[in-house]
Amino acid sequence: MHKVLIVDDESWVVESLKDLVDWNSYGFEVVGQAYNGVDALEAMRVHQPDVVFTDIRMPEMNGLELLQRGKSLPFPIHFVVVSGYAEFAYAQKAISYGAIAYCLKPFDEMEISGILLKLNKTLNAAKPSLDSSLIHLLEDPNAENQLKLQDELKKYDIKDWNTAGIVVVVSVGSESLPDIYERVIKLKIGTSKTAYLLNSRQSEALRRKWTDELPIGVMGIGVSEKITDLKEIKIAIANADLLAHQFFVTRETGAYYPQAFKYNELNQQMMEMSHAVRDRDNKAVNRIFEHIEVLFKEKALTIQHAFQVYNMTVSFLFKLGQTENILYSYEQLLQSYKHVFDMLDELRSLAKRYLQASDSHSLETKNQAFNSILQFVTLNFREDISLQNLSDQFFMNPSYISQLFKKEVGETFTAYIAKLRINYACELLDKDESSVHEIAEKIGYHDYFYFTRLFKKITGKTPSQYRNDEH
Template sequence: MYKVLLVDDENLVLKSLAAGVDWKKSGFYVAGKANNATQALELIQELQPHVVFTDIRMPGLSGLELIKQIKELDKHIQIIVISGYAEFAYVQKSLNYGVLGYCLKPFDDHEIHTLLQTAAGNLDEIKHKREGKLLELLDDPAAAWAQSAFHDILADAGITSDKVYLLVSVGKGRLTFLAETHYAGINLGYARSVYWVQASNRDALSAALPSPLPDGILGIGILQADRNVEGMMQLIEQCTVRAWDFFIHNRRDLYWEESQTKDDTAALLIRKLERAVVKSEFALAGALLDEMCLPSNKQCLSIYHTLRIYNIVYFHSASHTSEDDYIFSKEQLYHLFPSFDQMMDSLKESLNDGPLPISASRAAEGETEHANLKEIIKYMHENYRNHISIQSISRIFYLHPNYLSQLFKREIKVTFTEYLTNVRLKEAKNLLRTTNLPIGEVAETIGFRDYFYFTRIFKKNTQQTPKQYRMLSIGGGEE
């Protein structure tokens, strides 16, 4: 919600305005009140409001001078003048100072609500531009202007301390913080957001977060960081790994990054598992999976360890594998299994079942193969915006993943992943040429869950960043 500061030398006016408007309905709340311009300036520095309602004529420093100084402090603050009919000449002059509008006493609720809607629209646009700039900085932290621009963005959000807390949330939705918390945040994809938060210590940060966590937020990774844009993506990745601990421990919680010596227990267990699987020692492999589920060993595992475990065990019996068959993303694993424990149970069943041969009869079905593939391709074109994978498609069409992978290579001469990527990128180019959607929204619209993964794939396939492609495509069609 956006913060409002009310300024008037009459307490009755302040009480009337505070109580007579449904601020919450418009997405605002009254953060403070001031009886004069000097007090208002102090509160603006302390509270950093988004909107200021101010009287135009007050004793001491005038409302006009206050407006001028507010704009010098922060040009983005939305200012609404409150006045009586007698001061209308002053109101007209204030419009030259960049105020949003004015409302006359006695107040009209509809008039104020309309002004608040306009203010919210302006603030949302400023927020989107700021988020877009942050994404650019993280994408190109070595640029000469990156560090100073990063500092400016944090300062605009009220973050001035040398150390900040970095938070990454996994899941749908955004975090909310206590009203007085200074923070900046951006979406990094469909189900990941990052926040820079100013807090004196861990307890203060924890107190600033809602409890319980909002529905849709699965986990949060936290660490303390310098206000340095270089190396920030590596820290964000560390936080992301911590946030995904919810999958392993099956609880929604805050996961702090600790400074401790790296524990090699997980790596050792995974090496043993790989050797057992390669040698077809499935009883030993099952025992190792049980060992990994012990609380002391489970604590050593990260989401990337779980990906490795899944890929080692799931494909132990496949006659043919390709890069399409492997799971590379955390989201894909969570799409298949709601928790680490259920994944491990499934893998142990797979070991007990023995090899899963690829059907030789299907390879000789000829026309049936083509018919299946047409239906699969139709499904992909209709659902590419959603989370789909070779495993999910295989389940829907009752095919083995390895068989489906071979079908794509044999009939279309590309892998499943390449085909899906091409479908998504074609639509991405169309959206970049024909709409003004932010690049992050383009990525989400076409089914990419992470902004930076989308930009890497786009550049790899087009030799241009999405921003470069959009700029070069203005006024022209696709090559």
């Protein structure tokens, strides 16, 4: 059974949530409850719950602070934030702080049941192997944990680690590495990621093997520098993890080893990007993108830098705080783009559309909640988005969202989506060799004839006429 802690400053809320669903039938048991953030933090240390349901507004320590402090504990916790205040700002902060869900009071049985189903699946998939219990030793490198780590290394016959050294190997993919036959410490660090601690001699032998052929089912392997200080293991895992994702940059599966990356050069380019966006200088933005693309082609940057480029560019365009609006994780980048150059193409197109837009006032309004909706629509206009989707996503009435579009943007939601799609279709017709039918599919229209009628209504030309005129 997965353990649950419920936190709310009103006891009747705690009891109503406990009685709402049959927790055991979903694989959970409520092991404790707390009525303020301070007591909740102590209860988390005692019970080590898998999941915490917490209210946002509480005395002494609110739910968002509890979430932040809970994330620093040496064991993983999934947070579900609940509130009686239907304000997107709370949901946005909760998700950016690491909450996996946000729901409103009074509780809906179907909503809570759905969350528990997803959580049960996630927790079962991430169930640690026997060796993964060692992860908490790496989180807090105190003297006691150092001694425990030394005992584990002896147990796995990793000898002379303090002189010969330890190497961390991280693999990304659906399969574990089949080539490691000797005893090693194996840590499951993600759904499709595994870290291995092994002696440097074994890593050298495997290096030659992986250079010739990567194991089936493995997309990337990252190998850290040799370390002789156990306090450095956590950093070595992070470095090997970055290298294991280098296939996102190189467009090739393979094993990757430590090298010098051009951090400072990218930082300089992103500083110039902020100035170019501020000045609405599209030529400068394109020049910066070209420079960044060269850095990636030289394999001088990592997926961490791709993550940085994506978030900072979107932040510049939408004037959002970088620290509170984390838009993607590495895994989301991999799900959204085949490689970093696909990502750069989309960012370049996004920047062009907004820097050249005559109605730039529509990118930012006085209504902060609506700005978040506008940002979401602008980034996802090719998807099948409806007012109901937005209502579910941002906890607002669909009719109210519709009114906001007319008030803040000056046109209906449908008209705004159509304008974004047709503008993007114009870009594709100008530079893409795809057929008109394929372009219609790319921008979210599956009815070719509807697309052509809409295109002519907005541009005054059919798609074919537009392409011929541009060429």
